[in-house]
Amino acid sequence: MDTSSTGGRLDNDGDITSVMGFSGFGKKARTFDLDAIFEQTRRTAIERSRQVLDDRQKEMEAPGECSTYVPIQKDTEKASRKEDINSSSSDFKLVGPLPQQRDSNQVEEDDLVGPPFPFGDEGGTTQSDSEDDEEEEIDEDTPVKRIPDTHEITLQHGTKTVSAMALDPSGARLVTGGYDFDVRFWDFAGMDRALQAFRSLQPCDCHQIRALQYSITGDRILVVSGNAQAKVLDRDGFNVMECIKGDQYIVDMVNTKGHTAMLNDGCWHPKLKEEFMTCSNDGTVRTWDVKSEKNHKSVFKPRSVQGKKVTPTCCTYSRDGKLIAAGCQDGTIQIWDRNLSVHTKFHCRQAHTPGSDVSRLSFSYDGTVLASRGGDDTLKIWDIRNFRKPLHMAGGLTNYFAMTDCCFSPDDQLVVTGTSVKKDEGSGKLVFFDRKTFEQVYEIEVTNASVVRCLWHPKLNQIMVGTGNGLAKVYYDPIKSHRGAKLCVVKSKIKEKHAEALTQEYVITPHALPMFREARQRSTRKQLEKDRLDPKKSHKPEPPVSGPGRGGRVAAHGGTLSSFIVKNIALDKTDDSNAREAILRHAKEASENPYWVAPAYKKTQPNPVFAEDSEEDEETNKEPEWKKRKI
Structure with a gap:
């Protein structure tokens, strides 16, 4: 392959595209003709303003009034730019519109988007209305109005x-x-x-x-x-x-x-x-x-x-x-x-x-x-x-x-x-x-x-x-x-929640037999109120001693444990001055009707067997072996 001939072909962009098989390296940025856009906008504004002014002039002259307004003649070809923004050079490409650059020699007719004199706009606003709007804006700008x-x-x-x-x-x-x-x-x-x-x-x-x-x-x-x-x-x-x-x-x-x-x-x-x-x-x-x-x-x-x-x-x-x-x-x-x-x-x-x-x-x-x-x-x-x-x-x-x-x-x-x-x-x-x-x-x-x-x-x-x-x-x-x-x-008050919901669905059958009728369902709130009145269900504690104490006594007898004991002791007429007699008073009843030890041996040992002292022990006055104290 001849490299020199190939190199000569690759020097041109057209040859490159033909060899590589595509038309270009990606998409080019979209360009805008800014002068044409600005000129079109300016002409549209001028025409709109002129049309509005002509309509106003006709309305004022219709009833016979004399109008002194003379429309401003504008030379559309007078405005020109000193710089050509969109260069013909292929090295510089514009992407998107640039901000407008005002020429010092340009006539200020570019600013004429609305009517040049305050006769009004398309909505029919008069000069007095615009003055009122300005006064309202001035009043709104005062610091007091902002409080x-x-x-x-x-x-x-x-x-x-x-x-x-x-x-x-x-x-x-x-x-x-x-x-x-x-x-x-x-x-x-x-x-x-x-x-x-x-x-x-x-x-x-x-x-x-x-x-x-x-x-x-x-x-x-x-x-x-x-x-x-x-x-x-x-x-x-x-x-x-x-x-x-x-x-x-x-x-x-x-x-x-x-x-x-x-x-x-x-x-x-x-x-x-x-x-x-x-x-x-x-x-x-x-x-x-x-x-x-x-x-x-x-x-x-x-x-x-x-x-x-x-x-x-x-x-x-x-x-x-x-x-x-x-x-x-x-x-x-x-x-x-x-x-x-x-x-x-x-x-x-x-x-x-x-x-x-x-x-x-x-x-x-x-x-x-x-x-x-x-x-x-x-x-x-x-x-x-x-x-x-x-x-x-x-x-x-x-x-x-x-x-x-x-x-x-x-x-x-x-x-x-x-x-x-x-x-x-x-x-x-x-x-x-x-x-x-x-x-x-x-x-x-x-x-x-x-x-x-x-x-x-x-x-x-x-x-x-x-x-x-x-x-x-x-x-x-x-x-x-x-x-x-x-x-x-803007929010409403939150209502208090009442526990008034039924625990289960209740079917009313007025003509059913008594054995098939369901008990009437009560609301939870009413049931709670009823249970509250029941001292057992509500676990009502015992009330305190009522009434003031007088003469060293606290309320009535039996109201407290101490008063109950004092009352029972006072009613007991027995004389416990002799302790031996008080104990032997229960000896007969204890022997006939034993309660603590004897009932346990009724079946196995109906007759109690007690240990007897021997004669030698009685003569020597010695204690038996089982009576001796264990050391």
């Missing part, structure tokens, strides 16, 4: 203050804690209209619940109570870990492994699922790791101007988890870098009135603004980049609780807090402030008690409120809110 407060449900936690509240990240479960030491679990998907908690427990015995929060994964719950040891529970309420208690006789709190006084607040790290933070009356803010319960991770010590110890009343992480903020009992706000626990990064000495507790700190979602709720009846927002003076301040917001909340709306445009009232002196309110102007834009009257806790969940778009009379209210909107309370309000 979900059209509907509400009430969850009965107890009779005392709901001092803690938490929602898991998905919004499926709500946890409430209060001054009654109880922690209740609410499942929105599992509840019906009865709105009952599916679990209630007291994780910290007889200590008030100060704070609750779900971890970022939603599988653990941090419980901060009035004792010195915080607890971590799992999703179902079982204990995961308990922080160690420190040595209260050590002066330097850095050298102790845990808190030595009552806890005030706590929260989870927003990025690390294993880390959480607590603050206590011992003057420290400590971070912990769930895997290491025997010691804390780091300690932050707030200080006053004189360098003395200050009690932190609330603490929180920034949204990115890099900063740790604490509100103190002297009205100061101190912020540390999470990795530097010695000196503060931001410090405001006169944040609130000296001596007033800061009840809550909350970072905005953008991380640049901090809101603080003070015990001096004020709400302030701060720019942490300029921490010397507040951006805005609102006063007259009564605060009687050390854990009154404040939070931001999910869109970061509103700041929300609650107000406190004395008993029977008004209603607690949920107040909304605009973040930019800090004007009060809205308020909700919750109940005739203080509003302590408030949460605005970003996924559910629902507001949870904890009050001073043991209620937890959920505000929602059927259109703007999602899941949450909407899942349980």
Whole structure:
């Protein structure tokens, strides 16, 4: 075979296809003529718009009105491209359409898909209708219109203050804690209209619940109570870990492994699922790791101007988890870098009135603004980049609780807090402030008690409120809110199951003979009620002694064993002062009618045989051999 001639043939694609026996190496990608597609779309839009405008012009001129509208003449050949996208070269193939590239010299007539002037569209919308739609859109964009407060449900936690509240990240479960030491679990998907908690427990015995929060994964719950040891529970309420208690006789709190006084607040790290933070009356803010319960991770010590110890009343992480903020009992706000626990990064000495507790700190979602709720009846927002003076301040917001909340709306445009009232002196309110102007834009009257806790969940778009009379209210909107309370309000109450089922089928035969009739079947419930009245079937115990005891006697004679014995002894008239006579009184009856030993030998030994003493023994006065004592 001539290799040179073969090689010459293989140089051409046609020769290769003929030798190999196929027409090509696979399918080629489909190509599109983009210029033709764009030009066809533009012409269709122009023709549609022109036809609509002509129809409108005819309608307006029909009753004799004068129309001043002149249609715009468009040169369809004017639009051109500078680049030829679809190259004729076989080396470059386009697969699918590319995004449209606008030419700077091209006339903006490509944008004319609808009518150029607001006379309307094919549906008949006029200019006034479009203006109304714009006004509605503007109204809907205002933050007040986004507040979900059209509907509400009430969850009965107890009779005392709901001092803690938490929602898991998905919004499926709500946890409430209060001054009654109880922690209740609410499942929105599992509840019906009865709105009952599916679990209630007291994780910290007889200590008030100060704070609750779900971890970022939603599988653990941090419980901060009035004792010195915080607890971590799992999703179902079982204990995961308990922080160690420190040595209260050590002066330097850095050298102790845990808190030595009552806890005030706590929260989870927003990025690390294993880390959480607590603050206590011992003057420290400590971070912990769930895997290491025997010691804390780091300690932050707030200080006053004189360098003395200050009690932190609330603490929180920034949204990115890099900063740790604490509100103190002297009205100061101190912020540390999470990795530097010695000196503060931001410090405001006169944040609130000296001596007033800061009840809550909350970072905005953008991380640049901090809101603080003070015990001096004020709400302030701060720019942490300029921490010397507040951006805005609102006063007259009564605060009687050390854990009154404040939070931001999910869109970061509103700041929300609650107000406190004395008993029977008004209603607690949920107040909304605009973040930019800090004007009060809205308020909700919750109940005739203080509003302590408030949460605005970003996924559910629902507001949870904890009050001073043991209620937890959920505000929602059927259109703007999602899941949450909407899942349980549509379910009907589960009916109680009655045991009223027949045990077997009962056939009624009224004309049958008596010997073939079946007994009338009774329902199980009626039979149980009848058996309950029967003391034997119900195993009714003997009733206790009735009536008070008098004169040293307990009820009537014979009511108890002791009284029965006393009664029989008193009725026995026999005199047992002479013991020998009392025993010999029964000798005759025992010999005639033996009962214990003699009846056993009646058949074999009718006449008893007794051993007789020998004469030698009587003379020597010796005991017989059988009487001798065995040693």
